[in-house]
Amino acid sequence: MVKLNEQTREEYIEQIILSLQQQDVDTFRHLFLELHPMDQTDVFLRLQTEERMRVYEYISPDEFAEIFEGLEIEEQKTIVLELHELYAAEMFNHMFADNVADFLSEVKENSRTKILQAMNKEEAEDVRELLTYEEETAGAIMTKEFIAIKKTDTVEEVIEQLRREGPAAETIYYLYVVDRKGLLVGVTSIRDLITSHSDEKIEDIMSTQVVSVHVKTDQEEVAQIIQKYDFLAAPVVTDHNLLVGIVTVDDVIDVLEEETTEDFGEITASRGSTDVSLTSFQAARKRAPWIILLMFFGLLTAEVIGQFEETLEAVVLLAAFIPMIMGSAGNTGTQSLAVSVRALATGTLEKKGWGKTFLREFSTGLLIGLMAGIVIMVLLALIYQEMLIGIIVGVSIILSLGMASVIGTIVPLVIDKLKLDPAIASGPFITTLNDVISLLIYFTVATSLLQYL
Structure with missing residues (x-):
């Protein structure tokens, strides 16, 4: 991945745009995909409509998914109109469920239904579940892409499971242990796995004192819990302790920013008008x-x-x-x-x-x-x-x-x-x-x- 400094940043971006204008697919892909996803998003936002249309041709829906996730909601609404239906559906399939739910919660009902019908059934079901939770709760901001393991598994079996499922998970640092019914019974970490013998049982290395949050817990309280314990993620459970998702630290940062903006607006009697994009x-x-x-x-x-x-x-x-x-x-x-x-x-x-x-x-x-x-x-x-x-x-x-x-x-x-x-x-x-x-x-x-x- 390319690390840009201020001196070479503009030159690098100019090369990317030039390769795009010259329709040099290989050079564009090489330069563009070497960037961090957020840098890719910054470059993408500088493109004209015709240049963006070429981007959709040159990179796959799963590659574009990370760029789309880096956009603001209003920007996403504009860009999604430029995408072919099949391309958009495949892109949403490769996005994390909570990010798709965030976007769909801001669009009209008929557009939401159309997108969900075009998505894979399993992915769409996860998104629909997130949309059922009340706004600004743990359930509404959690993600469904997490790793759940069984206490009877061995370390070697779990590592093999990580190889299969890890790429699709939002984070794999914490591994949540569930019983046959899916109830949360413990937690372990990658560090614990690496430092344990391959034939050791998960129940011997896991911790049963799990700090979790309820699906209805207010998002600000969730942020405070993650901040208090210095977590990278926190498990989300139902009344019966069923593990249904996780809230990650990047979501918490967004929550803190949102709550701070809201409080600032309230204190200054300008709630809802702090967005400089408003007329x-x-x-x-x-x-x-x-x-x-x-x-x-x-x-x-x-x-x-x-x-x-x-x-x-x-x-x-x-x-x-x-x-x-x-x-x-x-x-x-x-x-x-x-x-x-x-x-x-x-x-x-x-x-x-x-x-x-x-x-x-x-x-x-x-x-x-x-x-x-x-x-x-x-x-x-x-x-x-x-x-x-x-x-x-x-x-x-x-x-x-x-x-x-x-x-x-x-x-x-x-x-x-x-x-x-x-x-x-x-x-x-x-x-x-x-x-x-x-x-x-x-x-x-x-x-x-x-x-x-």
Whole structure:
């Protein structure tokens, strides 16, 4: 396999494209198939339609399967329309079942049925099974291409089985041991096989303490389990411990990316619009509802200011510090929100508990507020020669930042308890809520000390 550096990469790709344009099949196949599949995908995406049509002629469906798997879903939808039905069916037969299921879940029902009917019966059945599982569960992301062995087999028999079945499996590092009914009873590894005598029984080298996941386990929890144990794959079982598939580490990486993108979208109130391929209209349509809702919620800010109109009329200078107090509270609340959502996502909250997390963030908010409050008190006393104004703003900052930390921490925890995604306690939502509360604190403190001004 060719390893490309930046200096020779473009030259190599130019040779591939030139051989394709000159219809030099042998040179094209030699250069192109020497590349890593992901590099093949990158080259393929640079080709024009006419050049892609030649690729389908020059390489077989099973060779093209890896390239197709490296494409994004939207790219796959476009490319599959260019393929002959028989070529596409054979390509899908050589793809891993979970990747085929991912693609078919995004196409129309009639197209899905047509593709499944064209595929081999056994391959199609595996895909149909994966499509029956609820989205974002272990069952939906698992693959059916795994190696299952029996505990009564010898090491030599298993190695021979690997020679036959290994090329079609997604990973062979872990070998899962099942009984006659297909129930998971143990696990061993390639390392165990290599270091054992050929006539040794699998039951003598396998481990019976198998960490598995249920088909209905949430994909994020599956990712956490694989991350915790540093697995390359995890077996997926049913209620009766029947082994039905495995989730591999490459699927977990995709899950983590997907969940991070989703959480980022929730926290920024831009869920579904973080994809840069969306048009301006599509992005605006997805973001607008949140912004409009928060705009109406923000009207509470004007109502709070209106309730303390007399205080503002008495000391107009107080109005100058409203943006600072609101901004500081909003920023602090967003920081606590990020900490809380992250703790829930990684499971560290379960280890430390609500109480410790809540107390830590509240104390952090108060300490930040105390430092900021002291600084602002000194500055206002020096600039405006009004010690009391400095005290009002300083005390308000301390209390506002403390409350902002509490809100930023507790809101996602409550949402999580309601079995909802804690990330929906978005940054803009927390910021708007803290704006209202910080203003209430500010004007309450100012009103109570107004007689001394």
